[in-house]
Amino acid sequence: MTPLLVAIAVVYGLIIGSFLNAWAWRLANDESIWRGRSHCTACGVQIRAYDNIPVVSWLVLRGKCRDCGAPIHWRYPAGEALTAVLFGLVAAYDGLSWWLVPHLVFVSVMILVSQVDLDIQIIPDVVILPAAAVGLPLMIWLDHDPWWEWPVAGVGAALFLWAIAFVYQRVRHMEGMGLGDVKMALCMGVYLGAAVIPALFLGFVGGAVVGVGLMMSKGTDAKAAVPFGPFLAAGAVACLFVGRWLIEAYLGLALPDR
Numbered sequence: 001m002t003p004l005l006v007a008i009a010v011v012y013g014l015i016i017g018s019f020l021n022a023w024a025w026r027l028a029n030d031e032s033i034w035r036g037r038s039h040c041t042a043c044g045v046q047i048r049a050y051d052n053i054p055v056v057s058w059l060v061l062r063g064k065c066r067d068c069g070a071p072i073h074w075r076y077p078a079g080e081a082l083t084a085v086l087f088g089l090v091a092a093y094d095g096l097s098w099w100l101v102p103h104l105v106f107v108s109v110m111i112l113v114s115q116v117d118l119d120i121q122i123i124p125d126v127v128i129l130p131a132a133a134v135g136l137p138l139m140i141w142l143d144h145d146p147w148w149e150w151p152v153a154g155v156g157a158a159l160f161l162w163a164i165a166f167v168y169q170r171v172r173h174m175e176g177m178g179l180g181d182v183k184m185a186l187c188m189g190v191y192l193g194a195a196v197i198p199a200l201f202l203g204f205v206g207g208a209v210v211g212v213g214l215m216m217s218k219g220t221d222a223k224a225a226v227p228f229g230p231f232l233a234a235g236a237v238a239c240l241f242v243g244r245w246l247i248e249a250y251l252g253l254a255l256p257d258r
């Protein structure tokens with residue numbers, strides 16, 4: 001059963017990944033998702049159905065529009081492949097259960113907001129807030145022992161990031177983290193519960209390593225150009241699978257006699 005479920009999830013992941021690309025582009029360019037079919041962003045020609053096959057079309061077209069030859073960013077097929085891999089992992093992790101619903105929604109939202117953040121350095125409210133609102137009742141319904149884990153983790157994570165943003169702004173007199181990251185932490189806490197703690201930790205470590213690396217190679221201005229959302233998303237998705245294990249491993253190290 002599970003190999004079949006994983007295969008189906010991978011195929012759906014490719015299709016959803018392609019849809020997320022289109023949605024991310026429209027969010028970053030102020031265009032409604034409901035308006036018309038996908039078109040080339042350079043020449044405006046509508047993308048033919050046979051050129052719209054996830055990953056495959058990009059490889060066949062060698063990353064160029066069929067009509068005008070404008071390059072198509074590798075991030076699009078990468079996003080489709082990543083969505084497919086993560087959908088497969090979620091299916092293998094959850095099996096055929098209701099947990100698939102919030103987990104697939106969460107993975108999709110993390111990919112979508114990362115794409116938009118990479119493009120325009122904004123975490124779109126119109127995605128992250130409804131995602132949190134939908135996730136809360138779902139998570140409480142699936143695991144209500146204790147039911148308050150999900151709202152407390154969401155509010156706690158948001159307050160934590162808000163406090164860091166506030167202090168950073170006071171000390172450095174510049175905005176290091178936007179309110180978008182605070183709302184993203186809220187959404188992460190709602191879907192991850194206690195696992196949001198290692199998720200934020202991994203996000204900060206990843207962001208710091210890449211930020212320092214860029215500053216050393218490209219100078220101090222580089223830091224401002226690195227959006228934090230994709231790092232939070234990477235930590236969040238990793239901890240969807242290994243967050244509880246990381247917490248237990250940490251507690252086992254801290255309290256070995258427990």
Ligand SMILES: [Zn+2]
Nearest residue numbers: 040043065068
């Ligand atoms: Zn074109």
